Amino acid sequence: MLGPTLAGPTVTLAPIKPEHLEHYVDWFADSLVTRFLNHVQAFTLQQEHEWLDRVSRSETEVAWGIFVEGRHIGGTAVSQIDWRSRRGMTGIFIGDRNWWGRGVATEAMTLRTRYAFEELGLEKLITQVVEGNVASRRALEKVGYATVGVYRHHEFRQNRWWDVWIGELLRDDWLADHASLTP
Numbered sequence: 001m002l003g004p005t006l007a008g009p010t011v012t013l014a015p016i017k018p019e020h021l022e023h024y025v026d027w028f029a030d031s032l033v034t035r036f037l038n039h040v041q042a043f044t045l046q047q048e049h050e051w052l053d054r055v056s057r058s059e060t061e062v063a064w065g066i067f068v069e070g071r072h073i074g075g076t077a078v079s080q081i082d083w084r085s086r087r088g089m090t091g092i093f094i095g096d097r098n099w100w101g102r103g104v105a106t107e108a109m110t111l112r113t114r115y116a117f118e119e120l121g122l123e124k125l126i127t128q129v130v131e132g133n134v135a136s137r138r139a140l141e142k143v144g145y146a147t148v149g150v151y152r153h154h155e156f157r158q159n160r161w162w163d164v165w166i167g168e169l170l171r172d173d174w175l176a177d178h179a180s181l182t183p
């Protein structure tokens, strides 16, 4: 499903529309953007339309576009949602590299987290970060994700093995830290 509009001070998460898909084609063709992602191949516009169709109908994924100053600059999602155990997997990318290092991911994760716990009623969010992706792990830890462990030699890319950090964030821990934000 497509997530609803969630507005923060700088960042807005909003539903992805077909006219945004050409940005995804460009971003997933940029090896600096995909360096730490599972997407090692580029996608065609047709594949992006098929993805939007799939995600719009999905009952186990909530996806948003990330917008700043009205510009579409990236995407984030809670995916692989297990409604019985109320947990989901989170992911994010800022495709427009002009916006890296300006706090966008941290704010987008905060909006996504609040929605996951307060609207979807999830109990836990889980994430994975490839070793060396300092900015992603730092943003996640600022939002409250704690270390579960490290999968060693978990991904093979660029002709070598990479470890992957696993983080999780429990609903109660997040609510305790953000009680003042809850109306």
Ligand SMILES: CC(C)(COP(=O)(O)OP(=O)(O)OC[C@H]1O[C@@H](n2cnc3c(N)ncnc32)[C@H](O)[C@@H]1OP(=O)(O)O)[C@@H](O)C(=O)NCCC(=O)NCCS
Binding pocket: 032, 033, 034, 036, 037, 092, 093, 094, 095, 099, 100, 101, 102, 103, 104, 105, 106, 107, 128, 129, 130, 133, 134, 135, 136, 138, 139
């Ligand atoms: C990783 C990514 C999401 C970070 O987004 P961002 O908007 O640049 O992150 P933020 O600006 O919120 O920064 C988060 C923290 O990381 C730090 N940081 C940002 N870029 C950094 C870098 N290159 N090296 C070290 N630290 C960095 C920031 O200073 C900030 O910490 P601070 O508040 O203590 O100063 C973004 O670079 C991206 O989309 N990369 C490509 C896709 C990707 O890797 N996605 C994540 C997969 S797990």
